[in-house]
Amino acid sequence: MSALNIKKGSTSHSAYDLRSALSEVEESHTLAVIVENEPGVLARVIGLFSGRGYNIDSLTVAEVDHTGHRSRITIVTRGTPAVIDQIEAQLSRMVPVHAVQDLTAEGPSVQRELALVKVAGRGDHRIEALRLAEIFRANVVDSTLESFVFEMTGTPEKIDAFAELMRPLGLVEIARTGVAGLKRGV
Amino acid sequence: MTKQMTGARMVIQALKDQGVEVVFGYPGGAVLPIYDEIFQQNDIRHVLVRHEQGAVHMAEGYARSTGKPGVALVTSGPGATNAVTGLTDALMDSIPIVVLTGQVPTFMIGTDGFQEADTVGITRPCTKMNWLVKDTAKLAETIHQAFHVATHGRPGPVLIDIPKDVQFATADYVPAEKAKVAHYQPRTEGDPDRIAQLVELMEQAERPILYTGGGVVNSGPRASALLRELVAETNFPITSTLMGLGSYPASGKNWVGMLGMHGLYEANLAMHGCDLMINIGARFDDRITGRVKDFSPKSKKAHIDIDPSSINKVIHVDVPILGDVTKVLEELLRQWRARGSKTDQRGLAQWWKQIDEWRAVKCLSYKPSATTIKPQYALERLEALTKGMDRYITTEVGQHQMWAAQFLGFEDPNRWMTSGGLGTMGYGLPASIGVQMAHPEALVINVAGEASWLMNMQEMGTAMQFRAPVKQFILNNERLGMVRQWQELLHGERYSSSWSESLPDFVKLAEAFGCKGIKCDRPQDLDDAIMEMLAYDGPVIFDCLVEKHENCFPMIPSGKPHNEMLLSADAEAFRSGAVLV
Ligand SMILES: Cc1ncc(C[n+]2csc(CCOP(=O)(O)OP(=O)(O)O)c2C)c(N)n1
Ligand SMILES: [Mg+2]
Numbered sequence: 022m023s024a025l026n027i028k029k030g031s032t033s034h035s036a037y038d039l040r041s042a043l044s045e046v047e048e049s050h051t052l053a054v055i056v057e058n059e060p061g062v063l064a065r066v067i068g069l070f071s072g073r074g075y076n077i078d079s080l081t082v083a084e085v086d087h088t089g090h091r092s093r094i095t096i097v098t099r100g101t102p103a104v105i106d107q108i109e110a111q112l113s114r115m116v117p118v119h120a121v122q123d124l125t126a127e128g129p130s131v132q133r134e135l136a137l138v139k140v141a142g143r144g145d146h147r148i149e150a151l152r153l154a155e156i157f158r159a160n161v162v163d164s165t166l167e168s169f170v171f172e173m174t175g176t177p178e179k180i181d182a183f184a185e186l187m188r189p190l191g192l193v194e195i196a197r198t199g200v201a202g203l204k205r206g207v
Numbered sequence: 208m209t210k211q212m213t214g215a216r217m218v219i220q221a222l223k224d225q226g227v228e229v230v231f232g233y234p235g236g237a238v239l240p241i242y243d244e245i246f247q248q249n250d251i252r253h254v255l256v257r258h259e260q261g262a263v264h265m266a267e268g269y270a271r272s273t274g275k276p277g278v279a280l281v282t283s284g285p286g287a288t289n290a291v292t293g294l295t296d297a298l299m300d301s302i303p304i305v306v307l308t309g310q311v312p313t314f315m316i317g318t319d320g321f322q323e324a325d326t327v328g329i330t331r332p333c334t335k336m337n338w339l340v341k342d343t344a345k346l347a348e349t350i351h352q353a354f355h356v357a358t359h360g361r362p363g364p365v366l367i368d369i370p371k372d373v374q375f376a377t378a379d380y381v382p383a384e385k386a387k388v389a390h391y392q393p394r395t396e397g398d399p400d401r402i403a404q405l406v407e408l409m410e411q412a413e414r415p416i417l418y419t420g421g422g423v424v425n426s427g428p429r430a431s432a433l434l435r436e437l438v439a440e441t442n443f444p445i446t447s448t449l450m451g452l453g454s455y456p457a458s459g460k461n462w463v464g465m466l467g468m469h470g471l472y473e474a475n476l477a478m479h480g481c482d483l484m485i486n487i488g489a490r491f492d493d494r495i496t497g498r499v500k501d502f503s504p505k506s507k508k509a510h511i512d513i514d515p516s517s518i519n520k521v522i523h524v525d526v527p528i529l530g531d532v533t534k535v536l537e538e539l540l541r542q543w544r545a546r547g548s549k550t551d552q553r554g555l556a557q558w559w560k561q562i563d564e565w566r567a568v569k570c571l572s573y574k575p576s577a578t579t580i581k582p583q584y585a586l587e588r589l590e591a592l593t594k595g596m597d598r599y600i601t602t603e604v605g606q607h608q609m610w611a612a613q614f615l616g617f618e619d620p621n622r623w624m625t626s627g628g629l630g631t632m633g634y635g636l637p638a639s640i641g642v643q644m645a646h647p648e649a650l651v652i653n654v655a656g657e658a659s660w661l662m663n664m665q666e667m668g669t670a671m672q673f674r675a676p677v678k679q680f681i682l683n684n685e686r687l688g689m690v691r692q693w694q695e696l697l698h699g700e701r702y703s704s705s706w707s708e709s710l711p712d713f714v715k716l717a718e719a720f721g722c723k724g725i726k727c728d729r730p731q732d733l734d735d736a737i738m739e740m741l742a743y744d745g746p747v748i749f750d751c752l753v754e755k756h757e758n759c760f761p762m763i764p765s766g767k768p769h770n771e772m773l774l775s776a777d778a779e780a781f782r783s784g785a786v787l788v
Contacts, residue, residue, distance in 0.1 A: 057390070060339065065331055072332050103519065110516035116336040116356050116391050 045101040049078065050125040051132055051202050052109065054094040057117040058084050065115060066094060075100060075108050079134075079177070079199035091119065095201050097177075124202045132202035136180045141168040142191035150190045157183045168193070209379040214343040214369065215240035217380055218307065221350035223250050224383045227278050229269065229644050230254070231262040235282025237309025237322060240374035254644060254673055257665035259286050261637035263293020263364075264663070266304045268641025271624045272599055274427055276303040276357050277641060283309045284322030287368075288329065292631060294364045295333040299628025300450060301425055303362035305353050306334075312372035313341050326368045335363030341370065344378035351386035360393030361514040362425055393513060397530030397538055404526050405485070405509045406542050412483035413554025414506075414561075415443045418466065421450030421627070422488015422512060424620040426532035430454070431620045433536035434487065440543065441550050444562055446474040448489050449612055450627045457616030463562060468494045468763050469609040472570035472772060473562055475761070478503055479769040480561070486510040488532045491521040492628070493765070501768035511535045570761050571613055572777040580730050582607060582682045582753040586614035586654070589680060592737050597649045599642045601625065603635040603659030606688035606759045611654040633662030636679060640666060643675040650678070650741065657683040657750075658707050667720040670746040678740050679748045684755045685710060692758045696773070713750035720746075728752035 056062045063082055070077050079097040084090075098108060105123070113121045124130040138159070140150045143166075150169060154161070159173035173183060177200060184195055212220065218241050222230065229252045234242045245253050256262040259281045266277025281290050287308040297304050311320040327339045336356050340346050346369065353365045409415065417438065423430045431454045438445050438461045445455050446466045455462055464471030466478055478484065484506045489495070491510075496502040502522060509526035510518050518527040528535055542548075573583045600615055601624040602608040608625055617623050624642060626634040639653040653660075660681050670677050690705040717724025723743050727736040727750070740747045760775040 061327055061331065061337070064328070068332055103523075107516060107520055110518070110520075114360070114393070114514055114516050119390065 045103070047099050047101055048105065048125070049097060049099050050105050050123055051130070051200060052096045052098065052112070053122040053124055053202060054096065054112055054118060055120040056092050056094060057119065058090040058092040059117060062092070062117045063094065065117065066096075066112065069111055069115070070096075070098070070108075073111065075104065081199040081201050095199070097200050122204065124204060127204060129205040130202050131205060132176060132200050133174050134177050134180055134200050135172070135174045135198045136184070137162070137196045138171045138173070138184060138187055139168060139193040139195070140171065140187050140191050141193050143167055146190045150187060153183070153186050153190075159183065209381075211377050212380050213240065213375060213377050214346050215244045215374040217343070217347045217378075218350065218369070218374070219244045219248060219251065220380055221347045221383070222278065225351070225354045226275070227251055230278045230280050231256055231265040231269075231641065232280030233259050233262060233282065233286060235284075235286050235309060235322070237283035237311060237371050238280060238286075238307075238369075238374075240371065241280065241307070241309070241369075252644075253280075254640075254669065256637070257668050258663065259289035260292050260633065261640075261663050261666045261669065263290050263304065263306060264296070264631075264634050264637035265641030265644070265669075266306070267293065267297050267300075267302045267634075268601060268624050268638030269645045270302050270304055270641075271424075271638075272621050272642040273645045274621060276305055276354060278305050278307070280307045281309070282322065283311055283326065284324045287324055287326040291330060291333060292629075294330055294366065296626055296629040296631045296634060297364035298333050298335065300626065301362050301421060302364065303357040304364045305350075305357055306364060306366045308366060308368045309374075310339065310368045310370040313370045314372070316370065326366070330366050333364070334366045335361075337366040337368065339368040339370075340373055342378075343373050343376040346373060346378070347381040348386045351381070351383045352388050355386075355388040356391055359391060361517075394529060395513065395531035395534050397511065397528040397535035399538060399542070401526055401528045402535065402538050402542055405528065405539065406546060406548060408483050408507055408509065408526065409441065409443075409485075409543070409550065410548050411551065413551050414477075414481045414558045415441075415483040415485065415555075416463075416477050416481040417443050417445040417485050417487060418447075418478060418489055419445065419451045419454050419487045420448040420489025423451050423454040423532050424488075426488065426513075428620060430488075430532040430536060433533060433540060435459070436540060437536060437543075440540070442555060443485075443550075444477055444559070446470070446477065448492070448495060448627070449625060451489065452612060452623045453617030453620045456618040458618060463566075465612050466495060467492075468497075468765075469613065469759055469761065471613070472568050472761050472774065472778070473565035475763065475769040475772060476565050477562055481506045484508045486512075486524070487536070488512060490517045493521070496521060497763050497771075498766050498768045503769070568774070568778055570774055570778045573757070573775055574777060576754065577730060579754045580728065580733060580751060582610050582684065582757055583614055584730060585682060585733060585751050585753060586610050588733050588737055589652070589654075590615050592734065592741065593650060593652070597646075598622065599624070599639075599646060599649055599651045601635045601638040601642060601651070601653045603653070603655040604630045604632045604689075605656040605659055606684070606692060606757070607654055607656040607682040609689075609759045610682070615654075632656075632659035634659075636660060636663050636677075637666045637669075639677040639679070640670050640673070640675045643670075643677050644673070651676075652678045652680050655679055655681045656688060657681050657685065657710060657713075658687045661711075664716075667717075667722065667746065667748070671721050674745070676743075676745050676747075679746070680740070681713065681748065681750055682753050683710075683713070683750050684753050684757070686755055688757075689759070691756075692762075695758065696762075697764060713748050717748040720748075722746040722748065724748050724750065726750040726752070
């Protein structure tokens with residue numbers, strides 16, 4: 022027993038060593054995953070994230086090719102570079118996955134999110150909300166005497182900023198689609 | 208020419224077209240139409256198991272020993288949930304199996320119908336892929352796809368859930384050659400430039416090691432043949448994981464033994480001290496690496512694997528080669544020969560000298576006894592008395608499994624079936640039946656622990672019914688030995704629930720099943736008893752009463768580096784002073 026110096030009666034060595042070898046900084050990556058549009062495929066992709074302890078910050082999915090039965094899943098995730106690589110490898114080996122693109126790593130991309138923002142208020146607050154919406158190029162898609170619903174698209178950061186500004190002006194609720202993204206150029 | 212038939216008949220037709228000879232299964236309401244079709248044909252043999260977990264492990268044993276996919280058929284609800292352990296086991300060990308489950312009729316799905324379970328939901332994380340087929344017209348094609356997926360790329364379990372109305376309805380049969388499988392075609396050729404990089408590293412290496420795994424076995428017999436050529440041409444030392452035993456013969460001169468938590472001293476120290484590690488079809492499992500931070504700190508590492516997610520998952524490698532082992536080794540040998548490559552002879556000679564010094568520690572030594580049977584001794588005798596026979600070994604999980612890996616020698620791949628990744632107690636007995644079904648004339652032995660064996664002992668009924676003369680060689684220490692060992696070494700000798708109380712009388716149990724029981728508790732009787740087991744034409748339960756408190760060494764406790772290995776007292780006494788490089 023000499024090599025280990027385990028004291029008789031000790032329990033401190035019995036746990037599995039789960040410390041990670043990598044202690045790098047986490048990065049946010051947007052992944053586009055082209056999958057077969059079949060029942061259960063989204064569950065399989067999400068199950069991979071929950072089963073292996075990866076993060077999902079945002080997720081969008083819709084069919085993009087009706088005849089070819091293809092859907093596009095856009096996932097914003099966070100992790101160290103090694104974890105991001107592993108996520109891509111895990112996704113790309115899945116049977117119903119056709120392709121995986123890391124929009125963050127593979128050069129410039131456009132990423133947009135749509136948000137509906139409900140703001141309630143009267144008087145100055147209402148006018149200020151409308152003025153700021155104009156600056157953010159948000160459209161009014163519903164209006165009552167004491168509320169607006171604004172529709173805007175933009176990067177997640179832009180939507181965060183708009184929501185922050187609306188908060189003191191009577192933000193009621195917000196619905197966001199999550200990020201959709203494409204590579205720039207061809 | 209298309210043929211109309213019911214979904215149930217389609218299942219049988221598709222299995223025939225896929226070359227299936229045997230199905231391991233258990234009937235129930237939701238699969239009755241399929242059982243009706245099984246009754247009316249003679250091409251496919253149905254083996255009635257006693258528990259669905261047994262069916263899946265049998266399919267695994269069949270698959271592992273033949274290289275062909277194994278097939279299991281179970282009913283909905285409890286039939287499907289009983290299959291989950293086997294599916295997970297096959298996923299962890301990359302075993303190609305196809306499991307067919309019955310399901311309540313489509314119009315009842317979601318109503319909590321009798322014996323309804325969300326089978327595809329439950330089995331999604333433990334299958335490589337699964338399908339719920341809601342339309343008979345898609346059934347045959349889905350079965351063909353399932354076989355394709357199970358056997359291509361990294362093999363694994365797949366499941367097809369078939370509602371009862373889909374089995375009754377009729378549609379056109381889609382033959383195998385018309386089924387669309389095109390989109391799942393994992394890459395099998397390794398990148399020649401990466402292989403060239405590896406060839407260069409091999410020329411320069413002074414302390415190389417080949418670290419092989421189950422991927423070599425899965426790649427097929429040609430992979431093992433190429434591996435042997437590679438070893439012969441380079442004179443590199445070779446070690447293997449538990450899953451890869453037999454790819455390189457245990458009698459081969461470059462064999463340094465199994466590595467890992469209970470691997471050989473020389474194998475683990477060679478891994479720790481090497482300057483070039485060539486991982487072929489293994490996955491840097493935690494039982495292999497120990498503490499990741501200290502794993503083989505001074506080596507360049509190459510990794511050949513068909514699964515992109517295995518590469519750089521645990522250990523960062525310098526030369527990743529994505530591809531099938533057979534194809535990559537072909538290209539590697541081609542380049543090696545074309546370049547007229549030479550190894551560093553001086554370096555290698557020194558390295559072998561070092562390895563021989565480690566070997567001299569004789570890490571498997573144990574204290575012999577004239578009065579009690581040591582488990583290691585029992586396996587040494589089993590090995591000696593079955594050497595050269597057409598032999599297949601399965602195991603349960605525990606100390607006996609590790610001793611079997613240490614003390615039995617495997618000359619060829621597909622001869623050793625053990626639950627590696629999941630470590631499933633209860634695997635060995637059904638797996639041995641699956642192996643025997645594929646190799647009716649061969650000697651099939653399950654090296655078991657008494658506790659594991661009890662977990663699926665009902666399958667002795669299956670062995671009897673289907674005349675599978677499997678030999679159940681139980682190393683009975685009346686302990687959950689591996690648990691007891693950890694408690695002794697790591698939990699202050701507090702033996703919490705780790706002994707086997709109220710064990711059955713195994714000889715009487717054998718009689719109750721109608722097979723032969725043998726009990727042996729004296730070393731001097733052991734050879735005769737083993738010979739009696741081998742001579743008996745039928746299943747045998749061999750109760751080998753062994754030393755109760757023997758520990759399995761060497762041992763690298765979880766989370767420890769390779770060079771902090773525990774040895775048996777006898778081996779420790781031999782250990783030379785400065786052993787580390
Ligand atoms: C299904 C299952 N439950 C629990 C364990 C944990 N476990 C690993 S080895 C072991 C003891 C096995 O005892 P036995 O089969 O008698 O083998 P021995 O170690 O005594 O040779 C246990 C409980 C497991 N591997 N599988
Ligand atoms: Mg035991």
